[in-house]
Amino acid sequence: MVVGVDRGRYTCWLDDQVVVAMRARELGRKSVVVGDRVALVGDLSGGPDALARIVRIAERRSVLRRTADDDDPYERVIVANADQLVIVTALVDPPPRTGFVDRCLVAAFDAGVDPLLCLTKADLAADGAAEEFRRHWSALDLPVVTTRRDDEPVELEERLNGRLSVLIGHSGVGKSTLVNRLVPDAERATGGVSAVGKGRHTSTSAVALALPGGGWVIDTPGVRSFGLAHVSPASLLAGFPDLAEGAEECPPGCEHRSAEEGCALDEWVAEGHASPERLASYRYLLASRGDFVS
Ligand SMILES: Nc1nc2c(ncn2[C@@H]2O[C@H](COP(=O)(O)OP(=O)(O)OP(=O)(O)O)[C@@H](O)[C@H]2O)c(=O)[nH]1
Numbered sequence: 207m208v209v210g211v212d213r214g215r216y217t218c219w220l221d222d223q224v225v226v227a228m229r230a231r232e233l234g235r236k237s238v239v240v241g242d243r244v245a246l247v248g249d250l251s252g253g254p255d256a257l258a259r260i261v262r263i264a265e266r267r268s269v270l271r272r273t274a275d276d277d278d279p280y281e282r283v284i285v286a287n288a289d290q291l292v293i294v295t296a297l298v299d300p301p302p303r304t305g306f307v308d309r310c311l312v313a314a315f316d317a318g319v320d321p322l323l324c325l326t327k328a329d330l331a332a333d334g335a336a337e338e339f340r341r342h343w344s345a346l347d348l349p350v351v352t353t354r355r356d357d358e359p360v361e362l363e364e365r366l367n368g369r370l371s372v373l374i375g376h377s378g379v380g381k382s383t384l385v386n387r388l389v390p391d392a393e394r395a396t397g398g399v400s401a402v403g404k405g406r407h408t409s410t411s412a413v414a415l416a417l418p419g420g421g422w423v424i425d426t427p428g429v430r431s432f433g434l435a436h437v438s439p440a441s442l443l444a445g446f447p448d449l450a451e452g453a454e455e456c457p458p459g460c461e462h463r464s465a466e467e468g469c470a471l472d473e474w475v476a477e478g479h480a481s482p483e484r485l486a487s488y489r490y491l492l493a494s495r496g497d498f499v500s
């Protein structure tokens with residue numbers, strides 16, 4: 207498995223050992239990303255000067271794409287084969303935003319990855335803040351864990367156990383804090399990714415860290431959000447199962463933009479099946495696909 211990518215060098219994990227590799231020419235233009243399962247040939251000794259070659263990429267179970275941004279107009283795959291997307295949101299400082307969670311939920315469903323909402327800084331939040339925030343998704347089967355400075359993230363650990371999980375969240379919500387608690391020896395868990403260039407702390411690319419209890423956690427420093435430009439209005443609805451049923455009454459090819467265009471979702475909400483806020487959030491994401499909303 208590829209656990210780190212840095213300037214053309216791929217850190218791979220092979221039988222509990224780190225092997226540094228480069229791409230073989232036969233890969234063509236195919237990108238290799240963290241989480242990819244690859245076939246290696248050449249020097250697999252893992253010695254300081256050993257360099258293997260990646261000759262094949264296994265079919266991907268799931269694909270998470272980064273949003274295009276100012277520096278890079280293309281959506282790019284940043285993690286392959288993730289099982290779970292952990293949406294990390296602080297309950298305060300910075301204040302939580304439902305729109306960000308909705309966007310990540312759509313990205314997770316579209317990528318075929320299970321979502322998990324992780325609410326941090328519960329120790330700073332008012333009583334009931336977590337319950338109030340998670341109520342927005344009460345119509346969904348969305349698993350939620352809360353974490354706080356004064357407690358070990360036991361419940362989170364259980365949910366990460368044995369799986370490949372990707373953390374996404376705004377700067378300052380506490381991702382690094384979580385990673386350091388989950389993987390106490392983070393530097394070693396990267397297999398010394400610094401050996402191929404940068405250490406974890408200065409790296410801006412995703413790095414997979416081995417969890418002590420099995421499984422992997424991938425931090426995504428610098429990733430502001432996941433891209434939705436490639437997601438159709440219908441697929442976008444998968445992130446809003448409370449609205450999806452109402453769309454069955456829509457005319458064929460409905461883009462769900464407004465009641466004037468015949469969309470049945472306004473009626474669905476008026477009948478009390480879903481909240482107006484959920485519909486507004488769906489339409490906001492619909493309109494903002496392709497923009498770099500963070
Ligand atoms: N009180 C409290 N503070 C926390 C908690 N988690 C993180 N913090 C603090 O919040 C600040 C930001 O935490 P980080 O872990 O650096 O956040 P991050 O998401 O990694 O941010 P970037 O590195 O910018 O992406 C730090 O000062 C942490 O000590 C928590 O559960 N409770």
Ligand SMILES: [Zn+2]
Nearest residue numbers: 456460462469
């Ligand atoms: Zn519609």
